[in-house]
Amino acid sequence: MVLVVVLVVLAVGSVVFHFWSPWWWTPIASNWSNIDEAIIITFWITGVVYTAVILFMAYCVYRYRYHPDKRADYEPENTKLELWLCGLTTIGVVGLLTPGLLAWNDFVTVPEDAVEIEVLGKQWEWNYRLPGKDGKLGTTSIRLINDDNPFGINPKDPNGKDDVLIEGDDLHMPLGQNIKVLLRSTDVLHDFYVPEFRAKMDLVPGMVTFFWLRPTRTGTFDVLCAELCGVGHHIMRSSVTVDEKPAYEKWLNEQETFAALYPKAADGSQLAGTQEQARDITVITAKESESKTAVR
Amino acid sequence: MSNGVLDETQVIPPAEVEEVDLYHAKSFITKWVFSQDAKIIAIQYSTTAILIGLVGLVLSWMMRLQLGFPDTFSFISPEDYYQFVTMHGMIMVIYLLTALFLGGFGNYLIPLMVGARDMVFPYLNMISYWVYLLAVIILTASFFVPGGASGAGWTLYPPQAILEGTPGSQWGIILMLVSLVFFIIGFTMGGLNYVVTVLQARARGMTLMRLPLTVWGIFTATILALLAFPALFVGGVMMLLDRVLGTSFFMPEIIQAGELLGHDSGSPLLFQHLFWFFGHPEVYIVALPAFGVVSDIISTHARKNIFGYRMMVWAIVSIAGLSFVVWAHHMYVSGMNPYFGFFFATTTLIIAVPTALKLYNWVLTLWKGNIHLSIPMLFCIAFILVFLNGGITGLFLGNVAVDIPLSDTMFVVAHFHMVMGIAPVLVIFAAIYHWFPLMTGRFLHEGWGLFHFWITFLGSYLIYFPMHYLGFVGVPRRYYEIGETSFIPPSAATLNEFITIMVLIVGFAQVVFILNILISIFKGKPSGENPWDATTLEWQTETTPPGHGNFGDELPVVYRWAYAYSVPGVEADFVPQNLPPDQIKRSGSSGEAVAEDPPELHKPE
Numbered sequence: 066m067v068l069v070v071v072l073v074v075l076a077v078g079s080v081v082f083h084f085w086s087p088w089w090w091t092p093i094a095s096n097w098s099n100i101d102e103a104i105i106i107t108f109w110i111t112g113v114v115y116t117a118v119i120l121f122m123a124y125c126v127y128r129y130r131y132h133p134d135k136r137a138d139y140e141p142e143n144t145k146l147e148l149w150l151c152g153l154t155t156i157g158v159v160g161l162l163t164p165g166l167l168a169w170n171d172f173v174t175v176p177e178d179a180v181e182i183e184v185l186g187k188q189w190e191w192n193y194r195l196p197g198k199d200g201k202l203g204t205t206s207i208r209l210i211n212d213d214n215p216f217g218i219n220p221k222d223p224n225g226k227d228d229v230l231i232e233g234d235d236l237h238m239p240l241g242q243n244i245k246v247l248l249r250s251t252d253v254l255h256d257f258y259v260p261e262f263r264a265k266m267d268l269v270p271g272m273v274t275f276f277w278l279r280p281t282r283t284g285t286f287d288v289l290c291a292e293l294c295g296v297g298h299h300i301m302r303s304s305v306t307v308d309e310k311p312a313y314e315k316w317l318n319e320q321e322t323f324a325a326l327y328p329k330a331a332d333g334s335q336l337a338g339t340q341e342q343a344r345d346i347t348v349i350t351a352k353e354s355e356s357k358t359a360v361r
Numbered sequence: 362m363s364n365g366v367l368d369e370t371q372v373i374p375p376a377e378v379e380e381v382d383l384y385h386a387k388s389f390i391t392k393w394v395f396s397q398d399a400k401i402i403a404i405q406y407s408t409t410a411i412l413i414g415l416v417g418l419v420l421s422w423m424m425r426l427q428l429g430f431p432d433t434f435s436f437i438s439p440e441d442y443y444q445f446v447t448m449h450g451m452i453m454v455i456y457l458l459t460a461l462f463l464g465g466f467g468n469y470l471i472p473l474m475v476g477a478r479d480m481v482f483p484y485l486n487m488i489s490y491w492v493y494l495l496a497v498i499i500l501t502a503s504f505f506v507p508g509g510a511s512g513a514g515w516t517l518y519p520p521q522a523i524l525e526g527t528p529g530s531q532w533g534i535i536l537m538l539v540s541l542v543f544f545i546i547g548f549t550m551g552g553l554n555y556v557v558t559v560l561q562a563r564a565r566g567m568t569l570m571r572l573p574l575t576v577w578g579i580f581t582a583t584i585l586a587l588l589a590f591p592a593l594f595v596g597g598v599m600m601l602l603d604r605v606l607g608t609s610f611f612m613p614e615i616i617q618a619g620e621l622l623g624h625d626s627g628s629p630l631l632f633q634h635l636f637w638f639f640g641h642p643e644v645y646i647v648a649l650p651a652f653g654v655v656s657d658i659i660s661t662h663a664r665k666n667i668f669g670y671r672m673m674v675w676a677i678v679s680i681a682g683l684s685f686v687v688w689a690h691h692m693y694v695s696g697m698n699p700y701f702g703f704f705f706a707t708t709t710l711i712i713a714v715p716t717a718l719k720l721y722n723w724v725l726t727l728w729k730g731n732i733h734l735s736i737p738m739l740f741c742i743a744f745i746l747v748f749l750n751g752g753i754t755g756l757f758l759g760n761v762a763v764d765i766p767l768s769d770t771m772f773v774v775a776h777f778h779m780v781m782g783i784a785p786v787l788v789i790f791a792a793i794y795h796w797f798p799l800m801t802g803r804f805l806h807e808g809w810g811l812f813h814f815w816i817t818f819l820g821s822y823l824i825y826f827p828m829h830y831l832g833f834v835g836v837p838r839r840y841y842e843i844g845e846t847s848f849i850p851p852s853a854a855t856l857n858e859f860i861t862i863m864v865l866i867v868g869f870a871q872v873v874f875i876l877n878i879l880i881s882i883f884k885g886k887p888s889g890e891n892p893w894d895a896t897t898l899e900w901q902t903e904t905t906p907p908g909h910g911n912f913g914d915e916l917p918v919v920y921r922w923a924y925a926y927s928v929p930g931v932e933a934d935f936v937p938q939n940l941p942p943d944q945i946k947r948s949g950s951s952g953e954a955v956a957e958d959p960p961e962l963h964k965p966e
Contacts, residue, residue, distance in 0.1 A: 187616075
């Protein structure tokens with residue numbers, strides 16, 4: 066009998082906890098409210114099933130508890146009932162999958178007008194690169210990375226000279242702008258995670274990954290790493306500020322470009338040194354433009 | 362199949378199972394240490410698995426101490442913490458659950474339940490255990506090598522797993538991979554044995570559709586494991602080569618601390634695909650035996666046939682098949698081609714249908730039953746609740762878009778602990794309380810059992826249910842400490858303290874359980890034969906516990922399915938599978954037909 070009470074308390078208590086506990090998601094700051102909606106739909110469908118099954122089980126335990134004079138029913142199977150249950154479950158699954166896949170379709174379809182920015186992760190810090198006045202990011206290679214060129218920007222690519230570099234500082238984003246976030250890592254896996262944006266994606270060394278979003282609320286939000294990346298995983302932090310357009314422009318104008326920060330690397334003079342590096346660059350430029358196309 | 366004896370014998374295949382020559386041990390060592398008896402091997406497997414599982418349990422305490430009370434325990438460094446996390450995960454999933462369900466329960470129950478004298482390859486079976494023990498020793502040794510055990514997370518994702526900056530990247534990861542390789546070798550020997558035994562050594566009359574669901578679960582899980590473990594084997598060997606010989610299977614060009622490493626053009630994603638191609642079936646390698654065991658225990662203790670036996674079998678088989686096409690749902694945020702999301706979300710949610718059907722059928726077995734709330738039954742009911750909870754959160758994480766915000770948060774930790782931590786462990790407890798009388802001839806102490814049940818069930822629910830909500834808040838997993846954030850309220854720290862305290866309490870309840878086992882082996886209440894009035898063959902042996910060779914002079918002949926409980930027209934409320942039809946005591950005078958098998962199961966030609 067204790068068990069029956071416990072089952073009912075757990076079923077009802079879980080629902081109560083769901084609605085009244087202080088722990089819920091952060092107010093959203095991006096366009097991904099359809100993800101939140103899919104979660105809410107999932108909660109309703111699965112919550113009803115959960116409560117119904119537990120309460121029915123509690124009823125069975127109570128109603129059919131052992132009694133020496135009673136005898137259990139003998140019914141090996143009931144195909145009709147099982148087909149009904151299968152059918153209802155299938156309908157539930159379709160109800161879950163539809164909003165989920167619709168949201169995913171948006172997620173994988175990057176709008177044409179999205180501005181590309183780059184997040185560069187390394188143990189255990191975040192760096193960012195924004196396109197300059199030309200609106201394009203220069204090509205890069207991990208082999209070009211050194212103290213004078215921390216992002217590995219290809220000096221032969223004119224698009225790269227005016228790229229805005231943010232090293233170890235906070236990122237800003239303009240409100241209402243579609244942004245495609247390109248993700249690059251120089252060492253191990255990381256994951257660019259801003260809880261308020263809902264979206265997140267791994268940074269994978271050796272490839273460029275991406276996701277897109279449109280900030281819908283101004284404010285400053287924490288950036289965390291969500292993919293285990295070594296002992297400093299938990300301290301790999303940064304923050305991102307969403308500004309109104311004018312404030313964003315003002316901030317952007319205060320940031321330094323590749324050419325200004327690293328003149329020696331940007332004019333390519335430092336590369337003349339070895340033939341090997343020169344050859345690398347050619348290979349790299351070809352490779353990177355390929356991977357960029359693939360990303361699009 | 363209208364009535365009478367004749368029809369029943371028609372469905373028994375005419376072929377006799379040939380008697381096999383058993384290996385008869387002559388010395389103490391060959392009988393108890395290097396034993397070839399599946400029952401002894403089962404106990405060796407189980408003891409080893411539970412001992413290493415206790416190490417995993419202590420690791421979870423250490424990790425929870427750090428999470429619940431950061432800045433309090435100065436002896437836990439970030440390195441230690443990540444090592445605890447990694448070793449806890451790997452030990453629990455592979456070395457405890459897989460070994461206990463397949464090596465432990467598989468060895469004990471398969472020959473007994475199918476009516477065989479032993480496994481078909483007893484010598485191989487013995488080697489299987491010793492190789493497993495070697496794997497456990499190598500894994501344990503990794504705590505003591507320079508740099509300590511691996512701290513790469515149980516998923517061992519490269520490049521991080523084998524690079525500096527990760528604890529144990531010197532020796533720990535090498536020993537971890539070598540240990541896994543040995544585990545897989547040992548398992549393959551045992552696994553082939555279980556499959557061949559089920560297919561070839563069943564007693565006369567034991568058709569596949571008369572097998573108890575426990576055997577179906579273990580059998581199917583073993584086939585899954587035989588197909589899935591090779592992917593982990595290959596991944597492990599390649600990572601060993603990357604680490605030891607500097608190859609680049611999983612290692613792209615990497616700059617670490619300003620140095621360009623020698624690797625080039627490897628793919629970190631390739632490892633993730635290999636790992637999860639193994640890793641997802643692994644969930645079902647643990648779950649399917651649990652499904653089977655639960656079905657049998659519920660049926661026995663509710664005195665009612667399992668509801669929809671055929672559907673249960675097909676659900677096991679289709680879940681097993683589907684489990685091979687869902688693996689990349691662990692990789693939605695990995696950077697793989699995003700269009701994979703559509704496929705893997707769909708397959709993942711389809712798997713919910715047969716799984717839900719199994720759950721409905723367990724509950725429907727209780728419906729109109731005559732339910733004994735014995736301790737095994739209590740654990741089974743708790744399992745249904747916990748598994749339902751964990752299955753439901755799987756529908757969140759499997760649905761690609763919904764997974765994106767929840768991935769890599771505490772929601773995931775709560776989900777998989779519910780569904781493949783607590784749920785299978787509850788079944789293991791149910792199984793131990795249920796079969797302990799068979800193994801020892803004694804009951805476990807009931808009062809202690811109740812204490813163990815309530816603390817374990819309620820404690821685990823209180824640990825993991827609220828933890829999902831930490832994930833909603835956005836608390837990431839695998840964090841040594843949360844530190845300062847703007848989005849995590851201080852109340853989350855209070856919840857973390859609560860969870861840690863519950864973990865310690867639930868952990869200590871397991872100590873009571875172990876003591877209960879140790880004391881009951883010698884002092885438990887004698888159970889007699891077949892104390893639960895079960896129908897399956899393991900309870901129909903000549904002696905309890907069953908002796909060498911399992912059955913008496915004659916192997917049992919099976920006349921019916923395993924769920925002849927409360928059959929109308931029969932006096933007793935159960936009919937053992939091997940009871941000849943002419944020995945059944947009928948009740949009433951109606952001369953009514955006695956349904957031996959549900960008619961659908963066997964249609965005489």
